[in-house]
Amino acid sequence: MISLRATDLAIDLGTANTHIITLDKSDRVLSEPTVVALDIQNQDIVAFGEEAYEMVGKTPKGLQVVFPLEDGVISDFDLANTFLKQFMTKADPGLHLIRPSVTISIPTRITDVERRALEDCCIESGAREVVLLEQPLAAAMGAGISTQEAIGNMVVCLGAGLVEAAIVSLDGIVSSRSSLVAGRLLDREIARYIKETHELMIGPQMAEKLKNTLVNVHQDTGQTMKTHGRDLRSGLPKIIDIHEHEIFQVLEPYLAELVNHIIAALETTPPELSSDILRRGILLTGGMAKMKGLLDLLQEAVQIPVHVAKQPEHSVVMGCAMDRKQQLEMGNKKYNEKKKD
Ligand SMILES: Nc1ncnc2c1ncn2[C@@H]1O[C@H](COP(=O)(O)OP(=O)(O)OP(=O)(O)O)[C@@H](O)[C@H]1O
Ligand SMILES: [Mg+2]
The missing domain is CATH 3.30.420.40 (ATPase, nucleotide binding domain)
Structure with a gap:
């Protein structure tokens, strides 16, 4: 109406x-x-x-x-x-x-x-x-943080095109760092790996599926996934099994970059707000916050509590x-x- x-x-x-x-x-x-x-x-x-x-x-x-x-x-x-x-x-x-x-x-x-x-x-x-x-x-507001107070909160937005790590306080951005190592780039790297190693051309949706449903970036669960594509030699459709650890290997350097990115953002925190961040931890939002094992991987790497927002994509x-x-x-x-x- x-x-x-x-x-x-x-x-x-x-x-x-x-x-x-x-x-x-x-x-x-x-x-x-x-x-x-x-x-x-x-x-x-x-x-x-x-x-x-x-x-x-x-x-x-x-x-x-x-x-x-x-x-x-x-x-x-x-x-x-x-x-x-x-x-x-x-x-x-x-x-x-x-x-x-x-x-x-x-x-x-x-x-x-x-x-x-x-x-x-x-x-x-x-x-x-x-x-x-x-x-x-x-x-931060959408995840239920009261941003008006003089308390520092660290938010990392993990999107498809951009990763932004920021410290927010008093309804403003105190400091922030952006990186292009985000979901889409990871999908492209997965597709490139499958093409170069398995001579199979896969589409962006298949690459995204390998990232979102096959891989756990904290522990190898031994999973494999049937991966559809076009054989580069014969030109014919083909299905192969891709192992979780293969995708992890593709993502590993980018995950290390993500960790460094978050550490660099933490280093920009004014000393007055550091204790807030230590106490309250880091909030992950955006679709990629749902990546299996990411919370544990980050928590281990930065030694600060990490939380994922309730509906991170919203x-x-x-x-x-x-x-x-x-x-x-x-x-x-x-x-x-x-x-x-
Ligand atoms: N379970 C999952 N594991 C890993 N990545 C995921 C998962 N679910 C969604 N994603 C990824 O999250 C990204 C989409 O997130 P989101 O919708 O927050 O991005 P966006 O807002 O469109 O991008 P940006 O904010 O960078 O402009 C995609 O790259 C998608 O593959
Ligand atoms: Mg977004």
């Missing part, structure tokens, strides 16, 4: 997945892969989100599937705009009648140009006003929704005060 008043939106526009919460409904999270399928000849959009993702690697000639974000930022403005417009309209069918206010997350280290591109993208997609919220701060959008509610309350307060005068 179309609402007759503006529906505020909270958005996490991610490299792999986008999440939206419409604030007048329950806090239900709507999620879609950040992808569009288009007709190459006339550039018409054929599908977006889940429907487009289903087409990855299966498109006939004339159709193309494009991910409009890379490394956490917009890489194709027009397609990001098309994607966001479609998804925002799905979340809020009244969007074309009454434009909503939006809180959307941003990586901490983006340029002014990228920042403006995101704002413009939201406005062109139908937003009336846009508030940008730094991703680690949103993640922490950021839930934080954006909290911020939007606060903005609404502030707006209503100002309005009521004005009425009293």
Whole structure:
């Protein structure tokens, strides 16, 4: 049903997945892969989100599937705009009648140009006003941390395009470090290994499945997985067994990099906040926080308690929704005060 008043939106526009919460409904999270399928000849959009993702690697000639974000930022403005417009309209069918206010997350280290591109993208997609919220701060809020206090919390957002480790306190980012060693890069490295070692060409979804369901990065559980692909010699479809330890070996240097990244972020913690971090530990959010064995691996490496947020892939959008509610309350307060005068 179309609402007759503006529906505020909270958005996490991610490299792999986008999440939206419409604030007048329950806090239900709507999620879609950040992808569009288009007709190459006339550039018409054929599908977006889940429907487009289903087409990855299966498109006939004339159709193309494009991910409009890379490394956490917009890489194709027009397609990001098309994607966001479609998804925002799905979340809020009244969007074309009454434009909503939006809180959307941003990586901490983006340029002014990228920042403006995101704002413009939201406005062109139908937003009336846009508030940008730094991703680690949103993640901490969404995971239930009271960020307003003068207490240091360390949050690591483990996404598909970007890993951000940040110290948050007093509703701000005290320090942060970003790395591109994130989910997508790991998938590419897995596919490269399978190609070079087993002469089998696999698709990005198969590589992602090996990372997400086969490997435990803390202990070898001896699992294998049937892996489908195309034999590079014969050109024919082929299925081989891939062992968990093979995937672990591919990921090992990147996991070491992740550990170093977190240690480097810890080293930037002001001494006044160090004891807070030691006591409260490190919070992991983002889809890759669900990697089997990652919590134990990190905990052993940094010798600080590590926690995974309850729904790590939703922490950021839930934080954006909290911020939007606060903005609404502030707006209503100002309005009521004005009425009293
Ligand atoms: N069980 C799992 N084990 C390992 N990785 C996982 C698991 N589940 C999801 N992922 C990975 O998490 C990533 C997606 O996480 P998320 O949705 O938080 O990223 P994003 O927000 O789209 O990216 P970014 O924040 O970098 O722009 C993907 O790379 C996905 O493969
Ligand atoms: Mg993200």
